[in-house]
Amino acid sequence: MLRWIIFILIYCIFSVYGYQAIKTVTKASWFHYLFIIVALVIAGNFIYQFSLGSEGRVLNPAKSYAFGCLLAFMSLNLVIVPILLGEDVIRAFVGVYDKFISKEAFNMSSRRKFISQIALGLAAIPFTSLLYGMYKGKYKFRVLEYVLYFEDLPEAFDGYRITQISDIHSGSFDNFEKIKYGVDLVNEQKSDVILFTGDLVNNKASEMIPWKDLFGTLKAKDGVFSVLGNHDYGDYVDWDSPAAKEKNLDDLKQIQKEMGYDLLLNESRFIEREGQRIALVGVENWGKGGFKKSGDLRKASEHIDLNDFKILMSHDPSHWEEQVINDDYHYHLTLSGHTHGMQFGIEIPGWIKWSPVKWRYKHWAGIYKELGQYINVNRGFGFLAYPGRVGIWPEVSVITLKKGTNDA
Structure with a gap:
């Protein structure tokens, strides 16, 4: 049970950053909801598949696809997180500087759109590659x-x-x-x-x-x-x-x-x-x-x-x-x-x-x-x-x- 709690916690943290990048780049609410739905479906299917019994320790096709989809989705967020986290550090530093040096009220500036665009652009490379690998790459003899x-x-x-x-x-x-x-x-x-x-x-x-x-x-x-x-x-x-x-x-x-x-x-x-x-x-x-x-x-x-x-x-x-x-x-x-x-x-x-x-x-x-x-x-x-x-x-x-x- 503990391992699932740790998994869900890490998954949520990474997904929150992915959601923030999406929300900063586009104001289309349907896209925001789509991201949330995809995140929930991928996590839910992974937990469901790996909670079932298995004939062997090597993954069957259903478990493999659950793992593959999770891997692709997490690869997206794994690229986004360090970029946005780095931006958060800078935003926090500027806020602290304003508070104690400039004697202004502490205020975190808004995320910059172009930073999120860069993050999403880079994240799209492993994400689309892993999806392609599952759709066509495995049979590209x-x-x-x-x-x-x-x-x-x-x-x-x-x-x-x-x-x-x-x-x-x-x-x-x-x-x-x-x-x-x-x-x-x-x-x-x-x-x-x-x-x-x-x-x-x-x-x-x-x-x-x-x-x-x-x-x-x-x-x-x-x-x-x-x-x-x-x-x-x-x-x-x-x-x-x-x-x-x-x-x-x-x-x-x-x-x-x-x-x-x-x-x-x-x-x-x-x-x-x-x-x-x-x-x-x-x-x-x-x-x-x-x-x-x-x-x-x-x-x-x-x-x-x-x-x-x-x-x-x-x-x-x-x-x-x-x-x-x-x-x-x-x-x-x-x-x-x-x-x-x-x-x-x-x-x-x-x-x-x-x-x-x-x-x-x-x-x-x-x-x-x-x-x-x-x-x-x-x-x-x-x-x-x-x-x-x-x-x-x-x-x-x-x-x-x-x-x-x-x-x-």
């Missing part, structure tokens, strides 16, 4: 293509194309046609193999059932391979028993089998061409910072040779930093996801790539190279918690392997 060169790539695999997707998070979906567009986009790449690097669901395997047939249409000549992400284990649900949790994981494995995915559980496979081969290695989730550490690199690689060309699928990029790049086996290419690029950031190719998630993960989006090894951190196909994306769009990665060196 893009294909990112990379060409990576390896001197020891088997010649038969020169030009081999890999399509990677990650972090489907089917429990968040709410638009079949948009998701179908994304799935069709994956198939349109006509890559040799499709690799999915974990987080099929948010909480439970049952979230994938309405989407199973659609994602089962993903096809590639050498197959579709997958690994588990941290959300796939059911760790964010308070299960009635360990047996129920185990059954959930078994159901998720069965769903992937029915979709035609070859789920690698600390295992490896060989892809062969013209008498040559590359090794595909898949580990279970391994992540630092409190995440599940079921990934076993040694076990996954026990049937491959030190000199094999190796592609590793590992959901969490912290695994690459902590264990993979210093391993004697030299994993040429690692494919990860997990970070989502935080679903928020600024990316202008060749100019800037920034997201707050960089303070949590050193390798958070795109291609990185260390010690002669590459990792691609996919920005994710779906979304989680905040039901949108701003600046960090849903991604289909297409990686072409080339033999030789990149002399460009």
